[in-house]
Amino acid sequence: MTIKKELWVSTKDVAxxxxxxxxxxxxxxxxxxxxxxxxKSHGGRGKKLIKLSGxxxxxxxxxxxxxxxxxxIPQGKILDYSISRFNLDKEIPQKYLRIGQLKAQVxxxxxxxxxxxxxxxxxxxxxxxxxxxxxxxxxELRNLTNKSSFSDRSLxxxxxxxxxxxKDYMALVPNYPVNSKKEIDISxxxxxxxxxxxxxxxxxKIGPAIKHIKHLALKGxxxxxxxxxxxxxxxxRLEKKYKNEFYLARNGEEAFKNTKVKSIKRDxxxxxxxxxxxADGHTMDxxxxxxxxxxxxxxxxxxxxxxxxxxxxxxxIAPNENTDNISSAFRMALINLGTAxxxxxxxxxxxxxxxxxxSKDLKxxxxxxxxxxxxxxxxxxxxxxxxxxxxxxxxTFHDDVSxxxxxxxxxxxxxxxxxxxxxxxxxxxxxxxxxxxxxxxxTIINYYCTEFYANxxxxxxxxxxxxxxxxxxxxxxxxxxxxxDDLMLxxxxxxxxxxxxxxxxxxxxxxxxxxxxxxxxxVRYDMSDMKTIKVFTGNNKFICTAPERVTQSHILVxxxxxxxxxxxxxxxxxxxxxxxxxxxxxxxxxxxxNHNNPSKLIQGERHVLGSKTNTPxxxxxxxxxxxxxxxxxSNSTSQFTQKEAAxxxxxxxxxIKKLTQEFEDVLLKCISIRDNQKVYIKLNxxxxxKKDSQLELxx
Numbered sequence: 001m002t003i004k005k006e007l008w009v010s011t012k013d014v015a016x017x018x019x020x021x022x023x024x025x026x027x028x029x030x031x032x033x034x035x036x037x038x039x040k041s042h043g044g045r046g047k048k049l050i051k052l053s054g055x056x057x058x059x060x061x062x063x064x065x066x067x068x069x070x071x072x073i074p075q076g077k078i079l080d081y082s083i084s085r086f087n088l089d090k091e092i093p094q095k096y097l098r099i100g101q102l103k104a105q106v107x108x109x110x111x112x113x114x115x116x117x118x119x120x121x122x123x124x125x126x127x128x129x130x131x132x133x134x135x136x137x138x139x140e141l142r143n144l145t146n147k148s149s150f151s152d153r154s155l156x157x158x159x160x161x162x163x164x165x166x167k168d169y170m171a172l173v174p175n176y177p178v179n180s181k182k183e184i185d186i187s188x189x190x191x192x193x194x195x196x197x198x199x200x201x202x203x204x205k206i207g208p209a210i211k212h213i214k215h216l217a218l219k220g221x222x223x224x225x226x227x228x229x230x231x232x233x234x235x236x237r238l239e240k241k242y243k244n245e246f247y248l249a250r251n252g253e254e255a256f257k258n259t260k261v262k263s264i265k266r267d268x269x270x271x272x273x274x275x276x277x278x279a280d281g282h283t284m285d286x287x288x289x290x291x292x293x294x295x296x297x298x299x300x301x302x303x304x305x306x307x308x309x310x311x312x313x314x315x316x317i318a319p320n321e322n323t324d325n326i327s328s329a330f331r332m333a334l335i336n337l338g339t340a341x342x343x344x345x346x347x348x349x350x351x352x353x354x355x356x357x358x359s360k361d362l363k364x365x366x367x368x369x370x371x372x373x374x375x376x377x378x379x380x381x382x383x384x385x386x387x388x389x390x391x392x393x394x395x396t397f398h399d400d401v402s403x404x405x406x407x408x409x410x411x412x413x414x415x416x417x418x419x420x421x422x423x424x425x426x427x428x429x430x431x432x433x434x435x436x437x438x439x440x441x442x443t444i445i446n447y448y449c450t451e452f453y454a455n456x457x458x459x460x461x462x463x464x465x466x467x468x469x470x471x472x473x474x475x476x477x478x479x480x481x482x483x484x485d486d487l488m489l490x491x492x493x494x495x496x497x498x499x500x501x502x503x504x505x506x507x508x509x510x511x512x513x514x515x516x517x518x519x520x521x522x523v524r525y526d527m528s529d530m531k532t533i534k535v536f537t538g539n540n541k542f543i544c545t546a547p548e549r550v551t552q553s554h555i556l557v558x559x560x561x562x563x564x565x566x567x568x569x570x571x572x573x574x575x576x577x578x579x580x581x582x583x584x585x586x587x588x589x590x591x592x593x594n595h596n597n598p599s600k601l602i603q604g605e606r607h608v609l610g611s612k613t614n615t616p617x618x619x620x621x622x623x624x625x626x627x628x629x630x631x632x633x634s635n636s637t638s639q640f641t642q643k644e645a646a647x648x649x650x651x652x653x654x655x656i657k658k659l660t661q662e663f664e665d666v667l668l669k670c671i672s673i674r675d676n677q678k679v680y681i682k683l684n685x686x687x688x689x690k691k692d693s694q695l696e697l698x699x
Contacts, residue, residue: 007057008037008049017063025050095144096173102141104169106132107162110155125152145174186234189222194235199249206235268307268389268460273473274337276307279326279346282394287407289437290319291530292504296407296435301397301445302326304333305390307345309469310458312393312449313337316526317442328526331484334373338477343376393453401448407435442529492523500549501535508533511575512544618649625651629659633667633682641677 014034015022026048029036035051052060106128113124132138133149142148150158158172165171186194190213197209210231217224226234239246248256280303287296302325304314314333318325326346334340402408436444454467461469494501496516500509503523513521513535521543525533535543550564618631628649646656664670666686672679 006051006053007060008039008051009060011048011050014050014052017060092173099141099144100169100171100173102138102144103158103172104162104167106138106141106150106155107159107167107172110159111163122152125155128155186226186231187223190224190226190231190234193222194231194238198235198238199246201250201252203250206232209235271308272475273306273308273311273470274339274475275342277304277313277330277333277337277341277344278307278390279304279329279344280390280394281326282397285398285402285409285411286405287409287435288317288441289435291438298409299438299441300325301394302329303390303393303449304329304344305393306337306466306470307389309466309473310389310393310461311454311466311470313470315445315449317438317445331526334479334484335481337475339475339479340373340375343378345378396453397448400452401444405436405444406433439530492525493520494523495520501533501546503533504530506530507549508535508546509549510535510544510546513546514575514579516543625649625655626659629656629663630667633663636682639671639679639681641674641679643677 009017011022011025011029014025018025025034028034029048029050037049037051039047039049110124110128113119113128114121119127129150129152132141161171162169193213193216194209197204197212198206210228213222213224213231214228216222224231244256244260247260251259281300282303283298284301285298288299289295290297297319300318302316302318303312305311306313313336314329314331316325316329316332318328330344398411450467454470455465457463457465492503494503496513496519498517500507500513501521501523502508503525516537520538522536522538522540523533524536530548532545532547534545537543550568616632617635618628623631628651629645632645632649642653642656642660645651645660646653649656660668660680664680665683667683668680669683670678671681
């Protein structure tokens with residue numbers, strides 16, 4: 001092996017050879033211990049080289065020969081990643097890759113010119129450098145590198161690096177700081193604690209996490225040699241490299257799917273008007289006065305939207321999202337649509353997914369109503385608001401209606417209006433007002449759905465409005481409003497009084513209800529329209545539609561109030577007269593106008609009792625009911641029922657019934673049944689054997 005007399009080596013290599021730092025080598029060179037020179041062939045400020053001569057050259061070459069080559073990883077061996085060095089690979093920006101490709105094009109052109117032998121190498125470098133400065137062909141290279149020109153020396157280094165790498169353009173990619181950052185050295189304990197704290201649903205911040213790590217190190221529980229700034233850089237690189245994993249662990253699956261994962265896109269253009277109704281409930285962000293309690297309450301708006309036209313076919317306002325209000329909204333949707341849809345896509349909440357909609361027991365109130373209408377039910381995936389286009393309507397409704405209402409609450413605490421803050425007294429006095437009641441809210445929302453929203457152009461409808469598409473393509477009517485009575489809201493059981501039917505603090509009355517006073521009836525009503533209710537018998541037979549009663553004022557001021565009272569009095573008089581006529585007609589039809597006294601049972605054709613005096617023996621004053629009944633039985637000459645005995649003796653039926661049970665087979669005997677009542681006759685001798693003491697009581 002040939003040994004050189006002298007050798008110029010970099011300060012880094014000398015430092016490794018001597019076992020000192022590069023800075024110490026530089027100081028020795030400045031002090032004259034090492035002979036040094038500045039090599040500017042690498043561009044920039046140059047590179048300091050140290051001269052080795054004589055025995056130092058031999059020692060240096062022996063040092064190089066003694067260094068063991070790096071051990072190659074055997075094929076198939078599993079790497080152990082539990083190391084203390086934490087290295088996050090850096091991706092090369094696309095901009096720098098493009099610079100490498102453009103420089104490779106320059107190098108290829110220079111190498112082609114070398115092959116032509118028309119110019120010397122120096123002339124070729126000068127020509128290409130001039131073209132880079134002036135030609136538009138190289139404008140992209142100038143813009144990306146922020147350089148207006150390249151020196152001949154720079155071009156020479158580019159060609160050298162390109163040819164030595166086997167014409168790999170990656171050798172020309174700039175070695176910018178983003179790619180030259182050193183590895184971050186943190187211990188395994190530090191890495192484990194960072195991942196444990198930062199990838200937590202509690203969403204611990206980096207600063208408190210570093211404090212926790214240093215506290216554990218102070219207690220001697222973990223090894224933490226890194227500085228807080230080093231741990232912060234490591235944490236930032238962790239979050240950057242594992243963005244999706246960090247987001248899922250810190251924010252949950254729902255937030256991850258809603259922000260990171262694509263949603264399903266549906267083609268609604270293939271759907272016709274009336275094919276699919278999409279239903280959902282939304283708690284409105286303003287207060288409405290509860291019709292039952294009178295207190296402010298955030299109520300639920302339930303809407304059925306036609307998928308093809310985005311038209312709101314039916315809606316209902318309710319204190320809660322339940323089956324009663326859903327069926328009311330569905331009923332209005334069918335009335336406006338005129339036919340039953342092929343499918344109904346509904347929310348998978350508690351109200352929509354209950355047994356009410358899927359029960360096959362027709363004895364239930366409205367069980368399986370979708371099946372009875374021939375509709376297919378499609379339940380939306382839970383907590384997947386993106387699958388329902390009606391959610392977009394609710395967001396629009398929030399901006400167009402809710403924010404303009406008195407009693408607006410906001411979507412969350414941050415959105416809450418300042419008027420509700422206790423320290424904003426001036427705003428409270430200036431803008432405070434009365435919240436709307438249910439009837440007023442119904443009017444406002446009905447106008448918004450049918451006039452404002454329905455006539456606003458929709459982007460998904462190619463500039464048309466929902467009303468235009470709905471009216472132009474509406475299917476022919478195949479269902480009537482009368483056939484949808486079973487799809488109304490809640491079914492309540494009520495008793496009819498002389499004043500009518502009381503429901504939620506209101507009275508409803510109709511002349512048809514007079515025949516059902518003190519009887520239980522079934523009421524069907526729509527909470528969004530409480531002006532009338534429908535009344536049915538217990539067997540679901542329709543009785544009438546009862547309107548709400550109008551209360552009369554004590555002080556009649558206007559002519560309208562006077563006429564209202566006059567008309568109501570006239571109506572009551574007409575009802576009484578009609579009832580009188582009906583009674584007389586009924587009695588005349590059955591020859592019941594001549595009434596017989598019950599006591600004529602003794603003197604008429606059908607005798608029950610025999611008597612020699614005008615006053616019956618049981619009419620003696622001061623005797624008990626039991627003695628009266630015994631005297632009645634002993635003086636009877638014919639058969640009788642308990643009702644007949646009760647009428648003659650003026651004793652209530654229950655007392656007669658108890659005494660009859662006591663006297664049966666002793667004083668009297670049942671011989672037959674007439675008109676569902678037992679017929680009795682006097683016994684001459686008792687059938688049952690009684691004790692003497694008991695017989696003494698009877699006789």
